Every structure is written in C-alpha cells, then in structure tokens.
Amino acid sequence: MTDYRDPPPDHDDAIAEDMTRPGPPPPPSTSASNRDDRAGSSRPLGASTVNWYTLTDTDAGPTWAALRAWVEWFTVRYRISESVVPVCWFKHGQLVEELSALHTAHTASFDSTDTGYGPIGWHERLSLALPRLARAYSGGCSRGHDPLIPRSWTNVIDEQEWDAWTTQAHAH
Numbered sequence: 001m002t003d004y005r006d007p008p009p010d011h012d013d014a015i016a017e018d019m020t021r022p023g024p025p026p027p028p029s030t031s032a033s034n035r036d037d038r039a040g041s042s043r044p045l046g047a048s049t050v051n052w053y054t055l056t057d058t059d060a061g062p063t064w065a066a067l068r069a070w071v072e073w074f075t076v077r078y079r080i081s082e083s084v085v086p087v088c089w090f091k092h093g094q095l096v097e098e099l100s101a102l103h104t105a106h107t108a109s110f111d112s113t114d115t116g117y118g119p120i121g122w123h124e125r126l127s128l129a130l131p132r133l134a135r136a137y138s139g140g141c142s143r144g145h146d147p148l149i150p151r152s153w154t155n156v157i158d159e160q161e162w163d164a165w166t167t168q169a170h171a172h
Contacts, residue, residue: 047107050100052093064090070103078126084133094136102129 050063068090075085089095105125109118 047104047111049104052096052100067096067100067103070106071099074099074102074106080133084130084137086137089137092137095133098129098133098136102126 050067055063071085071089074080085095085099086092089099102125106122108114109122109125111118
C-alpha cells in the first residue's frame with residue numbers, strides 16, 4: 001500500500017527543475033510605500049451621493065452641472081429616448097432622483113478601486129432602473145412643460161385624528 005504522505009523518490013529533483021522554469025510574476029509588494037493609497041482608508045470612493053432634500057444653494061450649481069453632463073452622456077451612450085428622459089428632465093423630481101442614483105452607481109462602478117465587478121453590476125442596476133425611468137416620466141410634458149404643483153402637507157391632516165391614531169401601535 002502506498003503512503004501518500006511520503007513524496008516520490010525524485011520529488012526534490014522535480015522541485016529543483018520547477019524552480020528553473022519561468023513562472024508567474026511575484027505578487028505585488030505589500031509594503032506601505034507600494035500599497036494603494038486607499039488601502040485601509042475610510043475615504044469614500046470617487047462617487048458621492050446627492051441628498052436633494054438637503055442640497056444647499058451653495059452646492060447646487062456644481063451638483064446640477066455634474067449631473068447634467070452625465071445625463072447628456074448617458075442618454076446618448078445608451079440611446080435613451082426623449083420619451084424616457086425628456087430635455088426638461090431636471091424639472092421632474094422623480095427623474096432627478098433616479099438619474100442621480102444611476103449617476104452615483106455608474107461613478108462607483110467604474111472607480112479605480114473597484115475589483116472588476118462594478119461594470120457588470122452597473123449594467124444589472126441599469127436594467128432594473130430603466131422601467132422606473134419610464135414610469136418616472138410618462139410623457140407629461142409632450143405638449144410643453146407644465147410645472148408640477150408639488151403635493152402639500154399643510155393643513156391636510158386632522159391633528160386630533162393623528163393624535164388619537166398614534167397613541168396605539170396598530171401592530172395586530
């Protein structure tokens with residue numbers, strides 16, 4: 001019976017021969033000077049999210065400009081029709097939110113620190129987002145842009161009814 005724990009008699013010769021053959025390059029050095037400057041960093045990736053609810057007037061200009069540049073590139077590159085993303089997209093809050101989220105996902109997916117799965121992840125997210133884009137704008141401005149009257153919560157809730165309702169969990 002052969003004992004597989006013992007190497008064959010010519011094992012040392014085979015190892016010596018293998019060492020003379022060219023092999024794959026050595027792994028990159030992990031010394032601090034050669035490591036990616038993001039290693040161990042808590043700095044964010046190249047993408048940053050936009051919270052449109054808290055966006056300040058000071059940050060508005062550059063934020064809108066960056067999103068516009070990306071939307072124009074995106075709609076041409078991916079052949080997104082004007083019936084999905086109209087020229088007045090920036091006047092439609094729901095479209096702004098969807099496009100902004102896609103912009104952030106795209107930027108993060110193609111960040112240099114990505115491990116290589118970002119681009120396919122981007123396209124998977126895009127396929128999920130396209131139907132939402134189509135629903136976000138349903139041709140409401142096809143005969144000219146009518147500004148949306150935003151929904152208001154001013155004086156619409158009966159405060160006594162609210163107070164009575166919120167005294168219970170309503171979990172059952």
